[in-house]
Amino acid sequence: MQPTVSIPQGWDYPRFVPGQWTKQGLIIGMEYNPPGTLLAHEYGQGWRYAILPDKNSQEVLYCFDDQIEQLSATEVQAKIQAELEQHQQQIEALQQQLVVITGAANDG
Template identity: 35%
Template sequence: MNNQNVSDNEDFDQPQQPQPRAIAIPSDWDLPKFNKLGLLTQQGIIMGMQYYALGTKLAYSYKPGWRYYVSRSPMSDDTDLLDESEINLLHPNELRSEIEAEIQFHLSKIAFLREQLQQMG
């Protein structure tokens, strides 16, 4: 068991580099228009994606192509399954505002947690 305190960890304040991850998409499928989970859109945050392949029941019932699981609120488990054509990217100014608000939220949370650690001694 590691008894090292978080504050003793030299790498705590260093940003962690994300590890590259990839999935293989069959060559007969169209490439997704939106290829990053967590992408902020006008409809919400892309949480997942699913492909309705040509010749399948889902593609016959709807239409072939990509569907995206979109969460309208990060505080909710509810998601909507939207067709690629139903999703719009945020305007760059809107995206900047959303990202800055998210950063500020997390910085406030970090400051609060550090204050709690200091109070513990």
């Protein structure tokens, strides 16, 4: 079952979604600062996105719609392909460990 998110009436719809890759990094969260609120006064109004520029870093960037650049379809494909290759290497390494452990157990 897919999760459902409801946007209250009067709020703008977000341009980006969690899990989406952008030129700034991976969107990991978002919040809406309604006009006329303290948050909007302090940070600006509208959707503000939490972006992880590098999955191996603790740094998180906070950006509004107009500060985020979308990746082209080719760039998204390249990101996904790189992720697949990294996971495939991890699978191969684990399979090798399993062979070593299984062989050692059979020898013992």
